[in-house]
Amino acid sequence: MSTVLDLGALRVLEDDLGHHAARDFAGRYLAELPSRIARLHRAVRDGDIEEGYAAALSLSSTSGMVGAVVVARLSRGFAVAARHGLGWPAARALGDLSAAARVTCTELATALATPAPPSHVVSRLPG
Numbered sequence: 001m002s003t004v005l006d007l008g009a010l011r012v013l014e015d016d017l018g019h020h021a022a023r024d025f026a027g028r029y030l031a032e033l034p035s036r037i038a039r040l041h042r043a044v045r046d047g048d049i050e051e052g053y054a055a056a057l058s059l060s061s062t063s064g065m066v067g068a069v070v071v072a073r074l075s076r077g078f079a080v081a082a083r084h085g086l087g088w089p090a091a092r093a094l095g096d097l098s099a100a101a102r103v104t105c106t107e108l109a110t111a112l113a114t115p116a117p118p119s120h121v122v123s124r125l126p127g
Contacts, residue, residue, distance in 0.1 A: 004104050007111060009067030023112060026066045030108050033071075037101050040078065040094055044086045052082040052090065068108065070100045 014022040036059050043052030060075035074097040081090040 002107050002111075004068065004070040004100060005107050005111060006067035006069045009065065009069075010111065013065055013067075026108065026112055029062055029066050029068075030105060030112065033101055033105055037098055040097070043082070044091055044094055047086055049082055049086055052086055053079050056082060063104075066108065068104045071097065071104050074100050 010022065010026060013025065016022070017025065036055065039055045040052055040059070042048075043055060056075045056079035060072045060079065063069075063072035063075060074093060078090060078093040078097055081093045084090075
């Protein structure tokens with residue numbers, strides 16, 4: 001059982017979008033996560049509060065959709081800190097968020113590499 005992923009959220013996404021679309025979305029999230037974290041680092045470096053806030057809220061939303069619960073929570077925390085300036089609290093939140101993103105990348109990649117359980121759809125043959 002993962003402490004950074006809620007695989008139930010990924011299953012809900014699969015129910016909503018279909019297996020392939022949900023896996024594609026999660027794969028894109030995984031591929032883009034490092035650049036999204038880098039965007040937050042740039043915002044802190046440049047002192048761009050609005051960019052940091054917007055990037056953190058976007059990351060929080062998509063993280064929640066794929067079940068990356070720790071990244072979602074820490075992104076929201078970063079957004080709150082960013083609203084008060086990009087000083088020490090935001091930098092500290094970003095350090096925690098960066099570490100959680102690395103663990104999430106590993107665990108989500110493993111989850112996506114694992115075949116999905118068989119569908120619960122029952123087909124009846126005529127006869």
